[in-house]
Amino acid sequence: KNEVEQSPQNLTAQEGEFITINCSYSVGISALHWLQQHPGGGIVSLFMLSSGKKKHGRLIATINIQEKHSSLHITASHPRDSAVYICAVGRGAQKLVFGQGTRLTINP
Amino acid sequence: DAGVIQSPRHEVTEMGQEVTLRCKPISGHNSLFWYRQTMMRGLELLIYFNNNVPIDDSGMPEDRFSAKMPNASFSTLKIQPSEPRDSAVYFCASSPTGQDAEQYFGPGTRLTVT
Numbered sequence: 090k091n092e093v094e095q096s097p098q099n100l101t102a103q104e105g106e107f108i109t110i111n112c113s114y115s116v117g118i119s120a121l122h123w124l125q126q127h128p129g130g131g132i133v134s135l136f137m138l139s140s141g142k143k144k145h146g147r148l149i150a151t152i153n154i155q156e157k158h159s160s161l162h163i164t165a166s167h168p169r170d171s172a173v174y175i176c177a178v179g180r181g182a183q184k185l186v187f188g189q190g191t192r193l194t195i196n197p
Numbered sequence: 198d199a200g201v202i203q204s205p206r207h208e209v210t211e212m213g214q215e216v217t218l219r220c221k222p223i224s225g226h227n228s229l230f231w232y233r234q235t236m237m238r239g240l241e242l243l244i245y246f247n248n249n250v251p252i253d254d255s256g257m258p259e260d261r262f263s264a265k266m267p268n269a270s271f272s273t274l275k276i277q278p279s280e281p282r283d284s285a286v287y288f289c290a291s292s293p294t295g296q297d298a299e300q301y302f303g304p305g306t307r308l309t310v311t
Contacts, residue, residue: 132302183228184253187240
């Protein structure tokens with residue numbers, strides 16, 4: 090079993106829908122990261138959080154340390170949100186362990 | 198800031214050849230990471246440096262892989278000899294020093310070994 094599991098692996102939705110991507114982990118962590126990888130391949134860090142909730146524009150990330158679970162939400166989704174979203178956990182000393190990613194497609 | 202710079206962006210080489218990938222981190226960042234991404238295994242950490250010193254190279258697949266950071270503004274990842282199974286996208290990332298600091302990724306080098 091992978092240390093970091095994401096669900097779903099693939100998600101297709103219509104423009105405007107509320108999107109939720111989940112990340113569960115099985116080890117103790119110091120922080121959790123959400124990354125976005127666009128079709129061109131570039132990777133951008135969206136959030137880093139160790140507790141509670143963070144919001145940036147239409148994106149919201151939450152984490153529940155006790156349940157070892159995090160969610161990434163996208164409100165009012167748009168085709169430009171189409172990308173692979175990757176959850177990664179920090180195991181201390183800056184080392185990241187990555188989930189397999191969730192491929193999101195938003196249709197107009 | 199130009200961000201993390203990687204070169205080349207694409208590399209096609211024949212099995213057995215030496216491959217050198219290059220990375221220039223963001224100025225002022227003290228930590229540098231090399232990752233490999235494949236369809237089968239996703240993103241994996243190969244090695245990372247703090248203040249030019251290798252801290253964890255446990256992800257380096259085998260002795261054919263080596264990485265150096267001779268100064269704060271330059272790092273190389275070398276594969277010698279290359280094999281077809283090394284085909285992947287190799288990302289370099291940098292971050293300020295400190296546990297759990299946000300990492301900034303370069304555009305990646307797509308390596309194809311035939």
